[in-house]
Amino acid sequence: MNAMTRAQAEQKASSSEGLERADLRGADLSQASLAGKNLRRAEMDGANLEGAKLSSADLTSASLREAFLEGADLRNAVLAKADLDGAVLRRANLAGADLRRANLEGANLEGANLEGANMKYAQLDSANLGGALLPQANLAQADLSEAYLGAVRAPGVILSRACLRGAKIEEADLRGANLDEAVLALAVMKTVDLRGASLVEADLPRSISGARISAERSSGGRT
Numbered sequence: 001m002n003a004m005t006r007a008q009a010e011q012k013a014s015s016s017e018g019l020e021r022a023d024l025r026g027a028d029l030s031q032a033s034l035a036g037k038n039l040r041r042a043e044m045d046g047a048n049l050e051g052a053k054l055s056s057a058d059l060t061s062a063s064l065r066e067a068f069l070e071g072a073d074l075r076n077a078v079l080a081k082a083d084l085d086g087a088v089l090r091r092a093n094l095a096g097a098d099l100r101r102a103n104l105e106g107a108n109l110e111g112a113n114l115e116g117a118n119m120k121y122a123q124l125d126s127a128n129l130g131g132a133l134l135p136q137a138n139l140a141q142a143d144l145s146e147a148y149l150g151a152v153r154a155p156g157v158i159l160s161r162a163c164l165r166g167a168k169i170e171e172a173d174l175r176g177a178n179l180d181e182a183v184l185a186l187a188v189m190k191t192v193d194l195r196g197a198s199l200v201e202a203d204l205p206r207s208i209s210g211a212r213i214s215a216e217r218s219s220g221g222r223t
Contacts, residue, residue: 003027013037035073140178 003026004012010033013019018038025043030050037057045065055075059082066086076096088108095115103123111131118138125145134154141161149169160180170190177197189208 006030006032010034013039 004022004024005027006029009019009022009024009027009029012022013034014037019034019042020038020040022039022042024047026046027044028048029044029052030048032049032052034057035053035055037054039054039062040058040060042059042062044067045063047064047067049064049067049069049072052069052072054077055073056077057074058078060078061081061083062079063083064087065083066088067084068088069092070088070090072089072092074092074094074097076098077094078098079102080098080100081102082099083103084107085103086106087104089112090108091111091113092109093113094117095113097114097117099117099119099122101121101123102119104127105123105125107124107127109127109129109132112129113133114137115133116136117134119142120138120140122139122142124139124147125143127144127147129152130148130150132149132152132154134152134157136156136158137154138158139162140158142159142163144159144162144164144167146166147164147168149164149167149172151171152169153173154177155173155175156177157174158178159182160178161182162179163183164187165183165185167184167187169187169192172192174197175193175195177194179194179202180198180200181202182199183203184205185203187205189205192208
């Protein structure tokens with residue numbers, strides 16, 4: 001069966017049937033206009049969605065394993081429980097997106113905009129978040145084991161009870177972050193700005209090189 005074309009997908013998305021549970025595996029949907037459309041549980045593994053317009057789209061429980069979403073517009077999209085294992089989301093705009101319990105294991109989010117995104121309980125182990133924007137994002141209880149967070153800009157980010165075991169965090173802006181009870185054991189932290197951050201009961205690495213920390217809020221952390 002041939003993959004659905006961009007035109008076919010856009011036409012079906014606008015019909016009463018929509019694209020819920022649609023088979024879009026391997027489809028070329030680059031630059032497709034699917035903003036606000038219903039793509040719940042759609043199968044989109046390996047699809048090319050480069051530059052696609054998906055703002056406010058509903059992708060709940062959709063499968064996007066190894067999909068290519070570079071530069072895609074996913075502002076305020078719903079990706080709760082979506083499977084984005086190994087997906088490429090470089091420079092994608094995910095501001096305000098709902099990524100609760102989403103699987104982003106090994107995903108490339110380099111330079112992505114995740115401002116205000118809800119990523120509570122998300123799986124981000126081994127993900128690349130280099131240069132990502134995460135101000136006010138909610139990553140409470142997310143799994144960021146072995147993730148790369150170089151040069152992230154994340155003032156006010158919520159990382160309470162998140163697992164960052166073995167993560168690499170360098171040249172990062174975490175001012176005002178909530179890291180209460182976060183697990184940072186074995187993490188590599190270099191030149192991290194933690195001024196105003198809360199580290200109550202956080203499990204910190206043995207050394208933090210070049211970090212800037214406000215002692216009055218971090219005094220409860222474990223070392």
